[in-house]
Amino acid sequence: MTTTIDTTIHTLREEIASCETRLAELRTQLAAAEARSQTESRNEQKARKWPLEKDDYKRYGRQLILPEIGLQGQLRLKKASVLIVGVGGLGCPAAAYLAGAGVGTIGFVDGDTVDESNLHRQILHTTPKVGMSKVDSAIDYCKSLNPTLTYTPHRTPLTPQTALPTFTPYDLVLDCTDNPATRYLISDTCVLLCKPLVSASALRTDGQLMLLNHPSRPAGSVPARDSDSPPGGPCYRCVFPRPPPAASVVSCGEGGILGPVVGVMGVLQALEAIKLIAGGRRDRRYEPSLLLFSATADAPFRSVRLAARRPGCAACSARATVTRDALAGGSLDYVRFCGAVEPVRALGPGERVGAREYYAEEPDPDPDHVLVDVRDKVQFELCSLAGSINIPYSEIAATALPPRRRIYVVCRLGNDSQLAARRMKELGLGAGGKRWIGDIRGGLSAWREVDGEFPDYG
Amino acid sequence: MAEKTKTNKEDFIPLTVEFSGGLEMLFSNQKKHDVSIPARDESGNSSNIAFLVRYLCDNLMKDPKKEFFIQDNTVRPGILVLINDADWQLEGEDEYEVKKGDNILFVSTLHGG
Ligand SMILES: [Zn+2]
Numbered sequence: 001m002t003t004t005i006d007t008t009i010h011t012l013r014e015e016i017a018s019c020e021t022r023l024a025e026l027r028t029q030l031a032a033a034e035a036r037s038q039t040e041s042r043n044e045q046k047a048r049k050w051p052l053e054k055d056d057y058k059r060y061g062r063q064l065i066l067p068e069i070g071l072q073g074q075l076r077l078k079k080a081s082v083l084i085v086g087v088g089g090l091g092c093p094a095a096a097y098l099a100g101a102g103v104g105t106i107g108f109v110d111g112d113t114v115d116e117s118n119l120h121r122q123i124l125h126t127t128p129k130v131g132m133s134k135v136d137s138a139i140d141y142c143k144s145l146n147p148t149l150t151y152t153p154h155r156t157p158l159t160p161q162t163a164l165p166t167f168t169p170y171d172l173v174l175d176c177t178d179n180p181a182t183r184y185l186i187s188d189t190c191v192l193l194c195k196p197l198v199s200a201s202a203l204r205t206d207g208q209l210m211l212l213n214h215p216s217r218p219a220g221s222v223p224a225r226d227s228d229s230p231p232g233g234p235c236y237r238c239v240f241p242r243p244p245p246a247a248s249v250v251s252c253g254e255g256g257i258l259g260p261v262v263g264v265m266g267v268l269q270a271l272e273a274i275k276l277i278a279g280g281r282r283d284r285r286y287e288p289s290l291l292l293f294s295a296t297a298d299a300p301f302r303s304v305r306l307a308a309r310r311p312g313c314a315a316c317s318a319r320a321t322v323t324r325d326a327l328a329g330g331s332l333d334y335v336r337f338c339g340a341v342e343p344v345r346a347l348g349p350g351e352r353v354g355a356r357e358y359y360a361e362e363p364d365p366d367p368d369h370v371l372v373d374v375r376d377k378v379q380f381e382l383c384s385l386a387g388s389i390n391i392p393y394s395e396i397a398a399t400a401l402p403p404r405r406r407i408y409v410v411c412r413l414g415n416d417s418q419l420a421a422r423r424m425k426e427l428g429l430g431a432g433g434k435r436w437i438g439d440i441r442g443g444l445s446a447w448r449e450v451d452g453e454f455p456d457y458g
Numbered sequence: 459m460a461e462k463t464k465t466n467k468e469d470f471i472p473l474t475v476e477f478s479g480g481l482e483m484l485f486s487n488q489k490k491h492d493v494s495i496p497a498r499d500e501s502g503n504s505s506n507i508a509f510l511v512r513y514l515c516d517n518l519m520k521d522p523k524k525e526f527f528i529q530d531n532t533v534r535p536g537i538l539v540l541i542n543d544a545d546w547q548l549e550g551e552d553e554y555e556v557k558k559g560d561n562i563l564f565v566s567t568l569h570g571g
Contacts, residue, residue, distance in 0.1 A: 201571055
């Protein structure tokens with residue numbers, strides 16, 4: 001009996017020992033397998049290709065998490081190319097935000113160099129860059145902001161001959177220029193190449209913004225009756241079929257411009273571009289509108305409805321006369337179309353004196369003559385000649401002149417002064433020739449020949 | 459008599475006229491003007507935008523540079539006319555007959571950048 005039980009116990013002990021050995025072996029194998037599995041899955045993750053670069057997730061993270069952008073929007077921005085025509089008060093802020101947002105390729109067109117008078121609003125250009133090409137200055141800034149993008153320089157001004165080849169590689173164009181002739185040229189080129197155009201402008205404390213040629217359809221195209229695709233959007237010529245009279249066009253140099261006003265408009269251009277690209281659907285129905293911004297108004301933003309494409313439009317209708325051949329062949333003369341301001345020749349040689357002549361011949365103070373400055377009050381307060389009195393051009397008729405034998409008129413450049421002198425004569429202030437009325441040739445700008453320290457605000 | 463007073467009152471249409479983009483400088487540097495214009499034009503037709511433009515030029519505009527607002531009897535090129543915030547092309551251009559309380563906005567295009 002005892003022997004049988006002893007045997008059983010022994011056998012069981014051996015079996016347990018064997019099982020434990022086996023168990024230990026299995027545990028080792030399992031641990032090894034688990035370790036291998038983890039490494040493999042880690043390797044697998046390393047090899048996995050993410051759609052954006054590793055650094056892009058961080059760089060664009062704050063906009064990536066917006067439903068308006070998201071991964072797809074960011075990929076569209078990365079693939080997109082945008083051309084900025086004019087790297088000034090509008091182009092600078094627009095470029096900064098497009099580069100910041102990650103628009104894959106940004107092109108810059110401008111033939112100008114940086115001037116000191118640009119710096120209060122053209123935020124990519126800095127004091128040490130005065131004299132540098134605006135295009136190079138902007139690319140320099142954008143590269144340091146976002147080195148991962150492609151920047152293409154076009155360092156010459158846009159002309160009818162260069163417009164088509166310059167625009168062709170881009171998806172979208174921003175009109176950031178400052179004169180009517182170039183605005184018509186840009187719009188025509190966008191229509192010919194079926195590219196949407198974000199157009200903005202600014203002067204003094206006002207700005208305007210339009211999204212044109214969107215959706216971008218060929219000239220004269222009419223959507224099929226059964227399709228629900230919308231018709232093409234109006235172009236610049238649809239809104240302004242004829243250019244304004246050249247004399248009514250006021251530049252920022254003449255009228256002035258507040259930096260943040262033009263900045264707001266440039267930022268809005270970048271915003272329109274980002275919305276259009278990231279949204280992906282270039283075909284969406286769009287109600288054409290014009291956004292008016294007025295910094296001094298109680299409600300600074302106002303949007304007004306524009307009409308659809310103009311049936312007889314010279315650029316985008318079935319009767320278009322603006323064609324690729326006409327453009328490339330140079331038969332469209334935009335400068336002539338918009339006209340030029342004729343030089344003012346209102347006075348004869350005997351009615352005009354040079355700055356040095358006036359300085360040499362007219363003692364100051366002098367009971368025999370008076371110097372009338374016809375610039376507006378703001379400019380007069382900025383700087384004026386000793387002894388001069390201010391009668392703004394529009395107030396000549398209503399203001400009595402001091403009783404002197406000779407009246408000299410001066411203005412900023414010597415144009416308004418001629419018109420003012422002529423107006424005084426028409427009003428009979430010349431007393432039938434007894435009193436001499438004339439102007440200072442070249443205005444205060446010429447006065448710097450006499451006094452190099454006289455301020456130049458131009 | 460009551461009838462007559464009523465008719466007199468209806469001889470004029472009160473409107474809001476606004477100028478933007480620098481045009482306000484031609485109109486005493488004031489962007490918004492409340493005006494009342496005759497309900498009928500020189501020929502006795504209902505007053506339309508064409509008449510309003512002539513009326514403003516003759517009565518509201520103090521600046522002598524008329525050609526900066528009007529050319530060939532209509533607003534000069536480069537001025538958009540907005541009738542209650544819509545391009546006048548959508549409303550019949552200068553033939554649109556003005557109504558009491560209309561807002562007519564004249565915008566000069568800007569070119570600076
Ligand atoms: Zn058009």
